[in-house]
Amino acid sequence: xxxxxxxxxxxxxxxxxxxxxxxxxxxxxxxxxxxxxxxxxxxxxxxxxxxxxxxxxxxxxxxxxxxxxxxxxxxxxxxxxxxxxxxxxxxxxxxxxxxxxxxxxxxxxxxxxxxxxxxxxxxxxxxxxxxxxxxxxxxxxxxxxxxxxxxxxxxxxxxxxxxxxxxxxxxxxxxxxxxxxxxxxxxxxxxxxxxxxxxxxxxxxxxxxxxxxxxxxxxxxxxxxxxxxxxxxxxxxxxxxxxxxxxxxxxxxxxxxxxxxxxxxxxxxxxxxxxxxxxxxxxxxxxxxxxxxxxxxxxxxxxxxxxxxxxxxxxxxxxxxxxxxxxxxxxxx
Numbered sequence: 001x002x003x004x005x006x007x008x009x010x011x012x013x014x015x016x017x018x019x020x021x022x023x024x025x026x027x028x029x030x031x032x033x034x035x036x037x038x039x040x041x042x043x044x045x046x047x048x049x050x051x052x053x054x055x056x057x058x059x060x061x062x063x064x065x066x067x068x069x070x071x072x073x074x075x076x077x078x079x080x081x082x083x084x085x086x087x088x089x090x091x092x093x094x095x096x097x098x099x100x101x102x103x104x105x106x107x108x109x110x111x112x113x114x115x116x117x118x119x120x121x122x123x124x125x126x127x128x129x130x131x132x133x134x135x136x137x138x139x140x141x142x143x144x145x146x147x148x149x150x151x152x153x154x155x156x157x158x159x160x161x162x163x164x165x166x167x168x169x170x171x172x173x174x175x176x177x178x179x180x181x182x183x184x185x186x187x188x189x190x191x192x193x194x195x196x197x198x199x200x201x202x203x204x205x206x207x208x209x210x211x212x213x214x215x216x217x218x219x220x221x222x223x224x225x226x227x228x229x230x231x232x233x234x235x236x237x238x239x240x241x242x243x244x245x246x247x248x249x250x251x252x253x254x255x256x257x258x259x260x261x262x263x264x265x266x267x268x269x270x271x272x273x274x275x276x277x278x279x280x281x282x283x284x285x286x287x288x289x290x291x292x293x294x295x296x297x298x299x300x301x302x303x304x305x306x307x308x309x310x311x312x313x314x315x316x317x318x319x320x321x322x323x324x325x326x327x328x329x330x331x332x333x
Contacts (some may be wrong), residue, residue, distance in 0.1 A: 001024045003147060005161060012103070012316070019111070019328045023193060025267055027125045028062075037219065042244045047307040049316045053066055055127075057152040058259035061237075062191060064237060064278055064279065068208055068256045068278060072207035072255040072256065072306075072330060073241045073255065073328050074255050074326040074327065074329065075221075075254075075255065075257065075282050075286070075326060075327060075328070075329045076254055076257075076259060076287070076290065076324060076325075077079075077274070077287070077288060077290075077324055077325045077326055078288060078290065078324070078325040079290070079291070079292055079293065079311075079322050079323075079324065079325070079329050080322075080323040080324060080325045081322070081323045082163075082292075082293045082320060082321075082322055083319065083320065083322075083323075084191070084318050084319070085123065085126065085127055085319045086127055086319040087317060087318050087319075088110070088125060088317045088318075089287075089317055090110050090111060090261070090317055091297075091300065091316060091317055092111055092112045092147055092198060092237040092300045093108070093111055093112070093147060093148050093300060093301075093312060093314050094109045094147045094148075094292055094301045094303070094314055095107065095109065095126075095152055095306070095311075096109050096150065096192050096303055096305070096312050097151070097307070097314060098151045098152065098153065098154065098307075099151060099152055099205035099206075099303075099305050099307060099310070100152045100153045100306075100307070101153055101154065101305055101307075102307070104121070104122040104123070105119055105120065105121060105122070106119075106120040106122065106123055106125070107119055107120075107151055107156075108120065108126065108135070108151055108232070108319075110200070111148075111197035112146055112147055112217055113143055113144070113145060113161050113198070114143060114144065114299075115139060115140040115141075115142065115143040115144070116138070116139055116140070117137075117138040117139075117172070118135045118136070118158065118170075119135055119136040119137075119138055120135045121133055121135075126162065126319075129259070130131040138172060138175065139157075139175075140170060140175075140223060141170075141175075141176070141177060142160050142161070142168055143160075143312040144158040144159060144160070144161060144178070145157055145158075145159040145160065145162075145163075145198070145199075145200065145201075145262060145315065146192075146196070146198045146199030146200055146201065147162040147198065147199050147202075147203070147300045147301040148192070148194065148202035148203045148204075148213075148301065149203065150198050150203045150204060150205045150210070150303060151172070152209075152210055152230050153230070154171065154172055154206050155169050155170060155171055155172065155174055155178060155230070156169075156170040156172055157169055157170070157203050157210065157230070158170070158190070158203070159200060160180070163188070164187075164189070164202065165182050165183040165187040165188035165214075166180055166181070166182055166183075167180065167181050167182075167183055167201065167203070167228075167233065168180050169181075169210070169230075170231060172219040176182075179229075179232075179233050180233070181233035181234075181236075182227065183201060183214065184226075184238075185214070185216075185224050185225075185226065185238055186214075186216065186217055186306060187200075187201055187212070187214040187216070187224070188201055188214065189217070190199045190214075190215040190217075190218075190220075190221060190245070191211070191215060192213055192214055192215050192223065192248075192251075193245055193247055193248040193249050193251070194220060194246050194247055194248055194249075194252060194266075195247070195248065195263060195266040195273065195298035196248075196249055196250065196298070196299075196300065196301075197241055199301075200214065200215075201213070201214050202247070202250075202251065202301075203213070203254055204251070204253045204303060204304065204305055205219055205253075205303070205305075205306065206252075206253040206254055206255060206256065206306050207254075207256070207306045208227070208253075208255075208257055209227070209291055209316065210227075210228045210229070210230040211225065211226065211227055211228065211230075211253050212225075212226045212228055213225055213251055213258070214225075214226075215245045216240065220244055220246035221244070221245060222240060222241055222242060222243065222244055222245075222329055223239050223241045223243045223248075223251070223258070223260065223276075224238060224239070224241065224275065225239045225245070225258055225278070226238045227237065228240075228274060237278075238288045239273075239278050240277070241258060241274075241275055241276040242274065242276065243258065243274035243275075244274070244319055247262045247263065247265075248260050248261065248262050248319050249261055249262065249263050249266065249270070249298035249299050250298075250299045250300075250301060250302040250313075251262070251302070251309070252302050252303055252304040252311060254304050254306075254324075254326075254327070255303060256273065256277070256278060256279065257275060257276070257277045257282060258272075258276040259272045259275055260272065260273070260275070260276075261292065261299065262274070262298075263298050263300060266297065266298040267296070267297065268269060268295060268300070269291055269292075269294055269295070270291065270292035270293075270295060270298070270299065271289070271290060271291050271292070274288070275287060275302070282329055294315055295315045295316065295318075297315060297316040298315075299313050299314065300314040300315065300317045301313065301314045304324075309323065309326070310322065311324065312322055
């Protein structure tokens with residue numbers, strides 16, 4: 001009986017050992033199947049994330065195209081001529097017409113911090129101080145900061161002095177503040193242009209409407225371009241551009257394309273060496289060498305007027321008009 005017990009014991013041990021091996025093998029197969037299942041989930045998740053990203057990028061591109069879908073397909077090819085309209089003793093300031101109306105009035109804003117706007121009946125009255133009627137003096141309720149002001153449909157838009165990033169919409173007819181906004185994206189923390197030492201937010205108007213340009217984070221950071229809805233002062237879209245503020249003196253927009261003017265040392269030559277098109281239809285390689293006529297100092301402001309297709313500039317106390325040469329952009333595919 002003892003002998004048979006020993007035999008049974010050996011058989012049981014062998015059976016248990018085989019069972020353990022089978023359990024271990026089964027566990028390895030279960031682990032492998034679990035691994036395959038998790039891998040499939042990861043692949044599906046990655047595919048889903050990639051698909052969502054592509055859909056989001058396509059929707060974003062469609063949104064931008066719709067946003068910039070105006071009857072405007074011109075690109076800058078050169079500066080045709082320069083005309084000095086008026087000479088003053090003030091180094092900094094801005095002057096303009098309403099960029100979105102047929103009004104002939106000219107607005108004159110002296111200095112980089114002020115609240116007095118002079119309104120002239122037309123360009124002739126602005127050129128000849130003795131011409132009547134005399135200019136109308138408008139005292140704003142707030143002072144502006146810098147030289148980045150624009151006028152759009154009877155409203156003056158400007159950076160409110162003493163604030164980091166507040167934009168004011170001022171009704172020139174009623175002489176009241178119509179609305180205000182805080183420009184996001186770190187606006188107002190640094191100079192927009194190295195050679196414009198008082199402008200922290202530059203505003204612009206083109207065929208697509210109202211824009212803001214400011215510098216990104218860091219010393220002489222890249223410029224940030226923001227499209228603003230002028231009626232509600234809502235931000236429609238923002239772009240980080242490759243254009244830097246270092247050695248820049250001014251910029252303007254024409255048909256939705258940002259042109260940045262640079263002058264090493266601030267004394268010229270004044271040249272457009274960075275162009276940013278949110279739609280990607282043109283780049284610097286598509287443009288000729290774009291030089292401005294040499295001036296003794298950097299520009300205090302350069303703004304494009306989409307009504308008369310000219311640049312209004314202020315340079316060393318001179319109020320200047322630049323006539324432009326343009327051509328049609330290549331159509332989007």
